[in-house]
Amino acid sequence: MDRAQPTLSHMSLVGLMKSGHLKHIISQNLDVLHVKSGIPLDKISELHGNTNLEICSKCSTKYYRDFNVIVAGSKNHKTGRKCDSCQSDLKDSIINFGESLNTEICTQGFDQAHEADLMLSLGSSLRVAPANAMAAIPPLKGGKLVICNLQKNRNGS
Numbered sequence: 001m002d003r004a005q006p007t008l009s010h011m012s013l014v015g016l017m018k019s020g021h022l023k024h025i026i027s028q029n030l031d032v033l034h035v036k037s038g039i040p041l042d043k044i045s046e047l048h049g050n051t052n053l054e055i056c057s058k059c060s061t062k063y064y065r066d067f068n069v070i071v072a073g074s075k076n077h078k079t080g081r082k083c084d085s086c087q088s089d090l091k092d093s094i095i096n097f098g099e100s101l102n103t104e105i106c107t108q109g110f111d112q113a114h115e116a117d118l119m120l121s122l123g124s125s126l127r128v129a130p131a132n133a134m135a136a137i138p139p140l141k142g143g144k145l146v147i148c149n150l151q152k153n154r155n156g157s
Helices: 008-018 033-037 103-115 131-140
Strands: 025-027 044-046 053-056 062-064 078-082 089-092 118-122 144-148
Touching: 008 033, 025 103, 033 044, 044 103, 103 131, 118 131, 131 144
Parallel strands: 025 044, 118 144
Antiparallel strands: 053 062, 053 089, 078 089
């Protein structure tokens, strides 16, 4: 995953953001490709975390790395590094199955969904909560939802 590069789809989103048509991205991806493509960090709600983000367990300082910070087998999310500010343990930001999502990031996603008059759903089955609930908000308030899912169906087409 460290070698993965943004696709034309990612770069199209960057273009839409630069032109003022895209205001925010709500992502379930862990792969950092939105960040690598040039989307500003404050314009992304990464619901399931980010493989390259460490957060201080005490002061919440964030460290974006150019490498995957996850330590295989670490059940407590500790990465083995310490915070520059307070010397407390740094932890990865990944949300594993059975763990609660970050409330602040979820709230940000829902707030952005409420502001949207158009929601684009790209490459999602819209089966996973709470992202599916966020996508449903614009249509409920008179906006639009456009779904583009290029996943292959069962017969391979």
